[in-house]
Amino acid sequence: GENVEQHPSTLSVQEGDSAVIKCTYSDSASNYFPWYKQELGKGPQLIIDIRSNVGEKKDQRIAVTLNKTAKHFSLHITETQPEDSAVYFCAASSGGYQKVTFGTGTKLQVIP
Amino acid sequence: SAVISQKPSRDICQRGTSLTIQCQVDSQVTMMFWYRQQPGQSLTLIATANQGSEATYESGFVIDKFPISRPNLTFSTLTVSNMSPEDSSIYLCSVEGQGNYEQYFGPGTRLTVT
Numbered sequence: 001g002e003n004v005e006q007h008p009s010t011l012s013v014q015e016g017d018s019a020v021i022k023c024t025y026s027d028s029a030s031n032y033f034p035w036y037k038q039e040l041g042k043g044p045q046l047i048i049d050i051r052s053n054v055g056e057k058k059d060q061r062i063a064v065t066l067n068k069t070a071k072h073f074s075l076h077i078t079e080t081q082p083e084d085s086a087v088y089f090c091a092a093s094s095g096g097y098q099k100v101t102f103g104t105g106t107k108l109q110v111i112p
Numbered sequence: 113s114a115v116i117s118q119k120p121s122r123d124i125c126q127r128g129t130s131l132t133i134q135c136q137v138d139s140q141v142t143m144m145f146w147y148r149q150q151p152g153q154s155l156t157l158i159a160t161a162n163q164g165s166e167a168t169y170e171s172g173f174v175i176d177k178f179p180i181s182r183p184n185l186t187f188s189t190l191t192v193s194n195m196s197p198e199d200s201s202i203y204l205c206s207v208e209g210q211g212n213y214e215q216y217f218g219p220g221t222r223l224t225v226t
């Protein structure tokens with residue numbers, strides 16, 4: 001089955017700096033890679049995703065990159081703000097109602 | 113996206129009892145998923161529920177412990193049976209919207225077993 005590794009487990013950045021979270025996956029059949037943000041006491045919220053036919057996707061301050069050859073994908077948050085503080089999960093799936101496998105999570109702290 | 117609600121939002125239960133968690137979606141969806149998230153941990157899929165058929169359970173999860181119902185396209189329940197303190201977790205339901213790969217999560221049910 002799919003295995004998703006995520007690093008780092010914790011990340012502290014100064015407000016305004018960038019944050020990068022990296023994930024690797026094992027199953028070459030995976031073709032859909034979502035990222036979730038989970039705030040304390042809430043369910044995970046889908047913030048951005050990327051499919052295997054695309055190498056990069058941006059949405060305002062958030063971007064995701066995918067290297068299918070190396071089976072790596074990363075989340076980049078620029079100009080971080082205190083409200084970005086949360087736990088972020090990467091995930092991988094072969095899509096179409098298939099199982100989503102989650103990474104272990106990264107606790108991001110943005111220091112004002 | 114889909115709007116998902118769960119009941120109860122939290123509960124404290126005695127060892128040996130059972131709790132049924134409800135998940136309601138604001139639109140019809142084909143697949144619903146139940147996850148467990150232990151404190152400070154990632155999400156682990158318990159089972160996938162398709163309307164009109166038996167749920168499909170992941171390795172390590174069995175129907176006798178986690179029976180699931182899926183009576184229609186907007187509703188599902190997960191029961192945690194014969195609870196022990198090890199069942200203390202957040203239980204989350206999610207849905208995939210119309211086969212477009214995107215999964216959306218409910219707010220979760222925080223269960224404490226004493």
